[in-house]
Amino acid sequence: MYSDKVIDHFTNPRNVGEIENADGVGEKVSSSCGDRMKVFLKVENDIIEDVKFQTYGCGAAIASSSMMSELVIGKTLQQALDLTNDQVADALGGLPAPKLHCSNLAADALHEAIKNYQETNA
Amino acid sequence: MKRIYMDNNATTAVRPEVMEAMLPFYKEHFGNPSSVHWAGRETGAALEAAREKVAKLINCAPAEVVFTSCGSEGDNLAIKGVADAYRDRGNHIITTAVEHPAVLNSCKYLEKHGFEVTYLPVDGHGMLDVSSLEAAITDKTILISVMWANNETGTLFPIEKIGAVARKHKICFHTDAVQAIGRVPVDVDAAQVDLLAISGHKIGAPKGVGALYVRKGVRLTPLVHGGHQERNRRAGTHNLPGIVGLGVACELADADLRNTAQRLSAMRDRLEQGLLAAIPESQVNGHPTMRLPNTLNISFNYIEGEAVLLFLDMQGIAASSGSACMSDLEGQSHVIDAMGVDPMMANSAIRFGLGYDNTEADVDQVLEILPNIVKKLRDMSPFYHERDAAKATANS
Ligand code: FES
Numbered sequence: 230m231y232s233d234k235v236i237d238h239f240t241n242p243r244n245v246g247e248i249e250n251a252d253g254v255g256e257k258v259s260s261s262c263g264d265r266m267k268v269f270l271k272v273e274n275d276i277i278e279d280v281k282f283q284t285y286g287c288g289a290a291i292a293s294s295s296m297m298s299e300l301v302i303g304k305t306l307q308q309a310l311d312l313t314n315d316q317v318a319d320a321l322g323g324l325p326a327p328k329l330h331c332s333n334l335a336a337d338a339l340h341e342a343i344k345n346y347q348e349t350n351a
Numbered sequence: 352m353k354r355i356y357m358d359n360n361a362t363t364a365v366r367p368e369v370m371e372a373m374l375p376f377y378k379e380h381f382g383n384p385s386s387v388h389w390a391g392r393e394t395g396a397a398l399e400a401a402r403e404k405v406a407k408l409i410n411c412a413p414a415e416v417v418f419t420s421c422g423s424e425g426d427n428l429a430i431k432g433v434a435d436a437y438r439d440r441g442n443h444i445i446t447t448a449v450e451h452p453a454v455l456n457s458c459k460y461l462e463k464h465g466f467e468v469t470y471l472p473v474d475g476h477g478m479l480d481v482s483s484l485e486a487a488i489t490d491k492t493i494l495i496s497v498m499w500a501n502n503e504t505g506t507l508f509p510i511e512k513i514g515a516v517a518r519k520h521k522i523c524f525h526t527d528a529v530q531a532i533g534r535v536p537v538d539v540d541a542a543q544v545d546l547l548a549i550s551g552h553k554i555g556a557p558k559g560v561g562a563l564y565v566r567k568g569v570r571l572t573p574l575v576h577g578g579h580q581e582r583n584r585r586a587g588t589h590n591l592p593g594i595v596g597l598g599v600a601c602e603l604a605d606a607d608l609r610n611t612a613q614r615l616s617a618m619r620d621r622l623e624q625g626l627l628a629a630i631p632e633s634q635v636n637g638h639p640t641m642r643l644p645n646t647l648n649i650s651f652n653y654i655e656g657e658a659v660l661l662f663l664d665m666q667g668i669a670a671s672s673g674s675a676c677m678s679d680l681e682g683q684s685h686v687i688d689a690m691g692v693d694p695m696m697a698n699s700a701i702r703f704g705l706g707y708d709n710t711e712a713d714v715d716q717v718l719e720i721l722p723n724i725v726k727k728l729r730d731m732s733p734f735y736h737e738r739d740a741a742k743a744t745a746n747s
Contacts (some may be wrong), residue, residue: 231661239661245731256733263694264655267733283733287657291731 230331232322233287238292243299246281253349255341257334264290266334268297268342277301277309282338287316289324289331296320306343354667356714359553359706360502360530360646361671365596366555366707372599373557376592384581384589386739391671394591401598405562408601409528409547410538417563417581418594421455422529425548425563426496428574428585428603430457433494433546434466436570437523442489447471447479447508448689450498453548454527455685458496476638477506477690485516494523499531499547503686503702504637505646507535514543523569529553529561533604534612534643545569551593555707560593615705616644622714623647623702629722636687636700645705646689650696653727653735659701662724668717671702695734 230237248269256267264286271279280298284291297317301309318324318332356364376397382390384398384597399413406413419425445567446458448470458468468486473479479497495517500507510526517524531537533554539547546569551560565571565584577586604611626649627633636648651659656672663670672684686696703717729735 236661236665239658240665242731247736263698265733283731283736285653285732285734286655288661290655291658 230325233294234322235289238295239288242291242295244281248279248281253342253346255338255345257338257341259330259334261330266294266338268338268343272346275306276303283289287331289328291335292321293317293332293335297339301339310340310343352667355716356669357703357705358669358671358702360554363555363706364708365557366600366603368603369556369596369599371520373592373596373713375394376595384591398589398591401594404598404602408605411562411564415564415567416436417559417565417584418589419585420559421561421565422548422550425561426453426527427457428563429546429548430496431574433523434461434573435572441493442466443489443491444489444494445469445492446496447473449473449477449501449686451502453528454496468634473689475535475690477501478638479508481509481512481516484513488520492522494525496525499526499528500643501686502530503650503684506638507641510542518534518543530643534645539564551597552598554604556596557593560590560597562592592738618709619645619647619705622717625718626721630725634696636692647703648700650699651725652696654699654734656699656701659724667718672700683731687719
């Protein structure tokens with residue numbers, strides 16, 4: 230039911246963890262299943278230097294968090310803000326329909342973290 | 352990688368003796384048992400022999416066994432069939448909140464057609480209170496439908512006590528015994544059951560065959576109309592190979608019920624104690640003692656069940672989270688939910704269903720692998736990292 234990419238990111242998730250004194254922290258709870266994702270950012274000169282995440286959720290949610298982190302490290306804040314939920318799912322080689330909402334967590338939690346960074350550094 | 356199957360509550364492998372017995376009925380003995388010629392007579396005898404074997408396992412008369420296509424059909428036939436046949440007496444049905452979807456959805460269907468259904472709650476162990484069942488009876492009650500054993504937790508309901516209540520009030524009593532058959536002794540007479548559904552593929556017979564026990568004298572409107580098969584209670588040409596297989600599976604279950612139950616419960620208990628010891632903040636869902644010998648439903652706080660299942664699957668271990676029929680749906684199991692289990696615990700519930708083919712080595716393997724899976728997922732979980740803070744707030 231899951232693509233090889235999903236299984237790969239689920240089995241070996243990249244960038245799991247927490248950044249001490251993160252520049253931005255954001256989180257998102259899925260309204261449909263209660264699963265939860267937390268994102269930590271390190272930002273320098275408008276560039277995302279590092280992303281770490283913690284996820285409580287299904288295989289698709291964990292794989293989406295991992296993929297999201299890979300997609301935005303080294304990108305500008307604006308590029309990260311432009312990342313959509315669909316792009317995360319596409320990068321994973323697609324998700325089964327009932328699991329599409331899981332990928333929503335990833336981009337949304339990331340955007341929350343960026344918002345938090347921008348508010349504290351305004 | 353050794354593959355381990357621990358999802359026998361979802362379905363079982365066909366037992367070799369069952370397979371062997373079925374094969375001749377596909378090609379050599381293929382006659383329609385309803386035919387009068389030699390080919391039909393031959394299979395007609397096999398059909399009745401299978402009926403006797405099913406009857407013996409549950410202690411009823413062969414004429415009281417109606418062959419069906421599965422457990423769901425048996426449940427549907429019992430509930431809708433009784434509802435229709437006894438409509439003149441009343442329109443009230445009593446069941447529980449933790450039934451299989453075959454029962455719950457049959458009841459929901461009847462609600463749309465003017466019936467009233469009481470869904471009794473269960474306690475934290477998934478147990479039913481018989482006095483509240485009795486209190487729910489009205490002069491309109493025509494059917495009580497309570498499962499023998501729960502498919503997700505294995506909790507065994509006090510069927511004999513419920514049977515006595517039903518008999519006292521002269522109400523039909525149906526039980527979905529799909530998970531109980533072949534795992535615990537089932538005696539329709541001792542339990543005063545009027546209708547009881549069996550499924551072949553949970554006891555080593557193939558998929559596509561089942562049976563419904565219907566006590567003599569109970570009125571029943573058929574679901575499938577057509578020929579005169581099964582004394583007009585279920586039309587359609589018999590699935591003879593499947594029925595022969597079901598007969599043999601019942602015979603085998605009858606012969607080794609006690610030994611199998613003892614062997615499985617010893618393995619199950621070792622699995623349960625090993626996991627509880629190795630994984631802190633875990634809990635068993637279901638009744639501590641009144642439980643099927645093969646079933647373990649266990650939760651590991653702070654993580655989510657599907658992720659556990661995927662990791663187990665990647666290491667060759669097949670288990671399930673909740674009922675297999677529900678696994679493609681969102682959200683929590685209605686059974687665990689009805690037990691009032693904390694939602695995060697409920698979300699991580701994993702069900703192991705042991706079967707004939709499981710060995711001690713299988714249990715060792717799961718005990719070796721699962722604690723690492725839980726650790727890996729907890730390391731990823733924000734709730735796990737925040738739990739000390741959460742506990743401190745809860746205590747302050
Ligand atoms: S089911 Fe909740 S995030 Fe996937």
